[in-house]
Amino acid sequence: MISFSIAFDPNKGIGYKNVMPWHIKEEFKVFRRNTMFKNIVMGQTTYDNLPGPLKDRYITVVSIDPDYHPEGVEVTNDLIAFLEEHENDETEYIICGGASIYRQAYPYCSKGYVSFIKKEYEVDTYFDVFDIDDWDVVQEEDYPEFTFRELIRKNEE
Numbered sequence: 322m323i324s325f326s327i328a329f330d331p332n333k334g335i336g337y338k339n340v341m342p343w344h345i346k347e348e349f350k351v352f353r354r355n356t357m358f359k360n361i362v363m364g365q366t367t368y369d370n371l372p373g374p375l376k377d378r379y380i381t382v383v384s385i386d387p388d389y390h391p392e393g394v395e396v397t398n399d400l401i402a403f404l405e406e407h408e409n410d411e412t413e414y415i416i417c418g419g420a421s422i423y424r425q426a427y428p429y430c431s432k433g434y435v436s437f438i439k440k441e442y443e444v445d446t447y448f449d450v451f452d453i454d455d456w457d458v459v460q461e462e463d464y465p466e467f468t469f470r471e472l473i474r475k476n477e478e
């Protein structure tokens with residue numbers, strides 16, 4: 322099963338100069354709660370720009386560079402093959418960005434953990450493929466700076 326975890330602002334902005342545009346402690350806690358002890362997948366740019374180590378998660382990094390082997394993580398050089406291999410697994414793999422990885426993985430995702438940031442930020446990267454009409458909201462939590470929603474893909478039949 323493939324899921325995604327993301328935070329975006331009212332313009333679907335997700336990043337600025339290769340990092341997150343905001344620093345919201347509560348949002349990071351929600352991300353931590355949703356991904357703890359799970360498999361997470363992220364692009365090389367996002368991984369290389371993490372502000373610190375992500376402990377207690379099994380990380381796969383997507384890179385086109387065959388010589389890229391950071392310590393303590395798995396690397397895949399072929400995202401689509403990875404998604405096709407795992408989309409029907411019982412085990413959950415959570416896509417955690419960035420923009421190019423979200424865009425390619427979106428059609429494979431059956432679940433989403435989404436923080437809808439309330440304020441507009443200066444951004445240069447977007448989650449432009451996201452359409453709320455693709456999803457049912459199954460859980461919602463409101464915080465001062467964002468609303469967290471857990472989403473399940475609508476039945477397409």
Ligand SMILES: NC(=O)c1ccc[n+]([C@@H]2O[C@H](COP(=O)([O-])OP(=O)(O)OC[C@H]3O[C@@H](n4cnc5c(N)ncnc54)[C@H](OP(=O)(O)O)[C@@H]3O)[C@@H](O)[C@H]2O)c1
Pocket residue numbers: 326327328329334335336337338339340341342363364365366367368383384385397398399400401417418419420421422423425446
């Ligand atoms: N708001 C959020 O929740 C959130 C979460 C995570 C990241 N972000 C933001 O997203 C931005 C980074 O996004 P990004 O798109 O620049 O980078 P990215 O998705 O993190 O990483 C891109 C890397 O993956 C490689 N890649 C892409 N598709 C591939 C494929 N199919 N197979 C193998 N390798 C592949 C790319 O190679 P090529 O360049 O050669 O294609 C590049 O090295 C940052 O601003 C970050 O802060 C936001």
